[in-house]
Amino acid sequence: xxxxxxxxxxxxxxxxxxxxxxxxxxxxxxxxxxxxxxxxxxxxxxxxxxxxxxxxxxxxxxxxxxxxxxxxxxxxxxxxxxxxxxxxxxxxxxxxxxxxxxxxx
Numbered sequence: 768x769x770x771x772x773x774x775x776x777x778x779x780x781x782x783x784x785x786x787x788x789x790x791x792x793x794x795x796x797x798x799x800x801x802x803x804x805x806x807x808x809x810x811x812x813x814x815x816x817x818x819x820x821x822x823x824x825x826x827x828x829x830x831x832x833x834x835x836x837x838x839x840x841x842x843x844x845x846x847x848x849x850x851x852x853x854x855x856x857x858x859x860x861x862x863x864x865x866x867x868x869x870x871x872x
Contacts, residue, residue, distance in 0.1 A: 816866035
């Protein structure tokens with residue numbers, strides 16, 4: 768299985784993004800900013816949103832696959848990795864989140 772760091776190297780760049788907003792209908796449920804500590808999550812969420820058109824349950828499954836070893840750590844330690852927990856919840860609940868890009872200036 769590919770590791771998280773290797774997976775990130777294969778994803779499209781995110782330098783054009785300041786953040787992405789995750790929306791349930793019109794309600795913002797989260798913002799993932801382009802800052803240290805969140806850049807991996809931003810890259811994964813951006814990639815699966817581009818691929819699937821939104822963060823669907825199938826997109827969330829792909830996201831968990833890309834998180835590699837961190838997905839297993841999140842399963843063992845709920846709350847430690849909130850971006851991963853969110854993907855798992857979308858799968859479990861069968862929900863989809865829309866993504867709105869906030870472009871860097």
